[in-house]
Amino acid sequence: MPxxxxxxxxxxxxxxxxxxxxxxxxxxxxxxxxxNYTAVDGIDLSIEAGESVAYVGPNGAGKSxxxxxxxxxxxxxxxTVRVMGRDPHVERIANAHDIGVLFGQxxxxxxxxxxxxxxxxxxxxxxxxxxxxxxRIERFDELLDLNEFMPALARTLSLGQxxxxxxxxxxxxxxxxVYLDEPTIGLDISVKDRLRAFxxxxxxxxxxLLLTSHDLADIEEVCERIVVIDKGAVAYDxxxxxxxxxxxxxxxxxxYLEGAANVPELAEKFPDYExxxxxxxxxxxxxxxxxxxxxxxxxxxxxxxxxPRDLSLSEPSIEDVIRRLYAGELTK
Ligand SMILES: Nc1ncnc2c1ncn2[C@@H]1O[C@H](COP(=O)(O)OP(=O)(O)OP(=O)(O)O)[C@@H](O)[C@H]1O
Numbered sequence: 001m002p003x004x005x006x007x008x009x010x011x012x013x014x015x016x017x018x019x020x021x022x023x024x025x026x027x028x029x030x031x032x033x034x035x036n037y038t039a040v041d042g043i044d045l046s047i048e049a050g051e052s053v054a055y056v057g058p059n060g061a062g063k064s065x066x067x068x069x070x071x072x073x074x075x076x077x078x079x080t081v082r083v084m085g086r087d088p089h090v091e092r093i094a095n096a097h098d099i100g101v102l103f104g105q106x107x108x109x110x111x112x113x114x115x116x117x118x119x120x121x122x123x124x125x126x127x128x129x130x131x132x133x134x135x136r137i138e139r140f141d142e143l144l145d146l147n148e149f150m151p152a153l154a155r156t157l158s159l160g161q162x163x164x165x166x167x168x169x170x171x172x173x174x175x176x177x178v179y180l181d182e183p184t185i186g187l188d189i190s191v192k193d194r195l196r197a198f199x200x201x202x203x204x205x206x207x208x209l210l211l212t213s214h215d216l217a218d219i220e221e222v223c224e225r226i227v228v229i230d231k232g233a234v235a236y237d238x239x240x241x242x243x244x245x246x247x248x249x250x251x252x253x254x255x256y257l258e259g260a261a262n263v264p265e266l267a268e269k270f271p272d273y274e275x276x277x278x279x280x281x282x283x284x285x286x287x288x289x290x291x292x293x294x295x296x297x298x299x300x301x302x303x304x305x306x307x308p309r310d311l312s313l314s315e316p317s318i319e320d321v322i323r324r325l326y327a328g329e330l331t332k
Contacts (some may be wrong), residue, residue: 003072003177003208004047008079011065013038035266036210039065041232042079047210049176054219055212057229058326063212064103066229067181070210073100083177094129097126100175107162108169109154114167116150119172126173133172133328140168143198162189167198184218196221214220216319228325235325240318247321252287253298255277256310269305273298282309291314 008018009055016099017033018024040062047053057063059211068074072088072095081088088095102108109118123133131330140146141218149157159325163183170178184192192215199222213219219225219240220227228236236243255261267275274287288298295313 002046003049004045004081004083004210004256006043006045006070006079006081008067009040009043009045009069009076009081010038010078011062011069012036012038012077033090039232040069040076043226043229043232043234045234045237047177047249050203051210051225052223053201053211053221054226055210055229056214056216056219056226056322057235061229062232063229064181066234067101067103067179067210067212070178071095071099082281097173100178102166102170102178102180103162103182104163104181104185106153107163107166109157109165111155112153114151114153115146115157118154118165119150120166122169130171132174136167136172136174140171143201144168144194144295160187161329163191163195165186170288171202175207178202178210180211180213181210181214183211184213184215192218192241194239212232215324216317216322220318228322230326230328235328243321244318247324248315249289249291250287251290251315252285252296253295253302254312254314255284255286255302255306255308256280257282257284257306257308266306270301 001075013036014034015037017035019027024028043066045066055066059100065074069076070083070088072081072090072092075089081332083095084098086095088099109115110121113121119137122128128136137146144167144227146164147158149161149165150159154165167183170180183199184195187195190310194217199209199211199218203222209222224241226236226238226240226288227234256278260281261279263275263278263284266284267273270286272288272293276285276287277283278285286298287304299311316319
């Protein structure tokens with residue numbers, strides 16, 4: 001049985017329907033009108049225990065709203081969610097013992113308390129034993145260097161410290177299902193690396209993870225499955241490997257020639273490849289279909305006939321693929 005199952009999950013918000021500007025605001029005051037806005041539109045999602053799932057989409061696609069529905073913060077307008085067999089909104093308290101949640105833009109630390117006191121309060125709230133608490137804090141310290149700021153007041157922490165402390169808070173009761181909404185937002189690269197390593201450990205230990213992030217490196221390093229949503233609906237659901245294999249069908253070579261590149265002439269000479277001008281006059285980008293030609297073949301023919309000064313290889317990144325999925329250029 002899946003640990004999480006959502007069927008036809010839908011959330012509609014009632015929003016003020018007003019014209020822009022001052023006049024619109026005044027008119028809205030006199031005569032209030034509202035219209036419905038569907039932020040999550042019939043999502044089906046099934047997650048098995050131990051899976052690490054990335055939940056991505058452009059701004060406003062409905063990611064945070066979905067996480068709020070899955071965690072029971074919001075009630076669906078239509079459709080159902082079950083987490084370990086429970087309705088997370090109706091059985092919020094029982095559900096809270098089995099899930100961990102982090103919203104990167106918010107904190108669950110008590111602002112005026114030392115980090116350690118927030119963690120102890122959560123320990124009591126969740127009924128964590130002294131032995132388990134000690135063991136988990138030691139482990140978080142090993143991976144996240146918690147002791148560096150345990151005595152500090154939450155409001156004095158840097159963003160990276162705050163996020164590490166919040167992760168410890170979200171995981172202190174050893175939840176089976178963890179939701180992380182933008183856990184690396186605003187962090188510098190070294191803290192990001194550290195958090196990703198920590199999340200990989202978490203997944204290796206069998207925790208089920210749903211991660212939303214705009215940083216695709218988080219996703220590639222931590223998750224095996226990716227669900228892409230756009231305008232509240234699922235645009236892709238499958239493994240990251242399949243996404244790459246299915247959509248990344250071209251590769252490119254940047255050639256740096258001795259003189260200026262004559263793109264039309266080159267395109268005529270090598271019609272099997274696509275030729276575009278590079279940034280410098282002597283640079284040209286050659287794109288080829290990776291299922292038709294091997295890189296060795298392409299490089300062999302190009303270097304033999306053009307004697308480039310230098311070259312570099314590239315393949316479209318997962319960013320490109322996802323951007324094209326968002327733009328509706330690719331089908332599921
Ligand atoms: N409480 C609310 N009332 C009205 N509209 C809302 C509410 N919460 C979210 N929305 C709208 O629903 C849509 C989806 O918002 P949501 O925060 O889920 O998007 P998101 O994918 O998480 O975006 P981002 O990547 O920018 O965080 C947005 O248009 C947002 O304005």
